[in-house]
Amino acid sequence: MRKGNRLTLYIIIALVLGIILGFILNETYVKEENKKLAASELRINTLNEALKNSTDTNSVSYAQLKTDKVLEIKIKNGALAARDKKTDPFSLVADVFLRMIKMIVAPLVFFTLVVGVAKLGDMKAVGRIGGKTLLWFITASLVSLALGMMLVNIFQPGIAMKLPLPESGTDIGIVKSALTLRDFLYHVFPASVIDAMAKNEILQIVVFSLFFGVATAHIGEAGHKIIKAFDAIAHVILKITGYVMNFAPLAVFGAMTAIIAKQGLGILKTYSIFIGEFYLGLFLLWLILLLAGSVFLKKRIFKLIKRIEDPVLLAFSTSSSEAAFPKTMIELEKFGCKDKIVSFVLPLGYSFNLDGSMMYMTFASLFIAQSYGIHLDFGTQISMLLVLMLTSKGIAGVPRASLVVIAGTLGTFNIPEAGLALLLGIDPLLDMGRSATNVVGNSVATAVVSKWEGALGEEQEDIV
Secondary structure: OOOHHHHHHHHHHHHHHHHHHHHHHHOOHHHHHHHHHHHHHHHHHHHHHHHHHOOOOOOHHHHHHHHHHHHHHHHHHHHHHHHHHHHHHHHHHHHHHHHHHHHHHHHHHHHHHHHHHHHHHHHHHHHHHHHHHHHHHHHHHHHHHHHHHHHHHOOOOOHHHHHOOOOOOOOOOOOOOOOOOHHHHHHHHHHHHHHHHOOOOOHHHHHHHHHHHHHHHHOOOOHHHHHHHHHEEEEEEHHHHHHHHOHHHHHHHHHHHHHHHHHHOOOHOHHHOOOOOOOOHHHHHHHHHHHHHHHOOOHHHHHEEEEEEHHHHHHHHOOOOHHHHHHHHHHHHHHEHHHHHHHHHHHHHHOOOOOOHHHHHHHHHHHHHHHHHOOOOOOHHHHHHHHHHHHHHOOOOOOHHHHHHHHHHHOOOOOHHHHHHHHOOOOOHHHHHHHHHHHHHHHHHHHHHHHHHHOOOOOOOOOO
């Protein structure tokens, strides 16, 4: 069994064991906390209903209801904190792994991209490859958003689920983001490359690396020395990546145990319609992306799928496409993509080509509108799609980026942002599928651009 296959097997075993242990803990270790949470949420809903139906807001009974609600929220928060404390050891394993991945990502992007751009030689080549890359990214993003819009109109999960709606003033703990042109440009161009690396701002690192790489290519002999040194450093970082990836099964086990222990399998029953329809949408998006890729790659698309199974599984089980970035880079180079293309296209994809997240944005936004009984005509939905297309670019480094963008978009179209509370409980489960899809989308994009550039070589054999 080759090394890649062993890692896949270990990740799958860790995934299954994590689900089993998470279920056992949910039914035993954190059962009391989950009961308290369920009871608190029920009482809060009852109090909200009573407050809504109260005619005299100055009465003693109304004031008592508000006091009771505040106390109940404190009880709920206490139960959440107690449950988190119990599951922290499992979350910690996954968090440490993600921190190790993040320590690799910024230097890996910088050194590999500088070497790649320097090898390209001039701005004309960079512009040509960049143009092809952005053309694919924009097309894929529009397809993803349109698919989400189409499916949510066909399935109408917001109407079918009949979930109790949160109050319009509910605090969802997410700061909405309405990205202005100034904000976008500030997010693209770094004030300090050191700060950009410290915060893992991939897009800013890409911009600095492009300038550095082009400048390196134009300073002659001294530039060749820098390229040689950076190339060696990049290989060292890739070696470190191999060491870190050995901990991936542990991270998967911890992440799955924590999420199932907290959420339980019961949440799947409540939201089964929405989750099922969303994952069907992701499956269709995978088909579209792979079919589009096969137009250029022909039968090699199947080898690409085989190559990226580890990164996809890792992204799925840790809910982080960033966690899969270094491994994806390695596998694409083994697939035959030239390092100069991989190091250019893949980092850009992490800011501009998050296909799974894009589909989720239209799907979730229109789901919330349906839940509130708000009808949006076709023209308004197209406007929402275009707004999401613009506001979603370049915010991949923002925690819970999809929810942040959705919150800003809902406000623009007068849809209560509190509707996001409907999705907060299942967002980690949905994020798993989104993250895996992002990896697939960026891998296909990198392979296709490599083919366009005539830079797709033969597949390398793995060392056993």
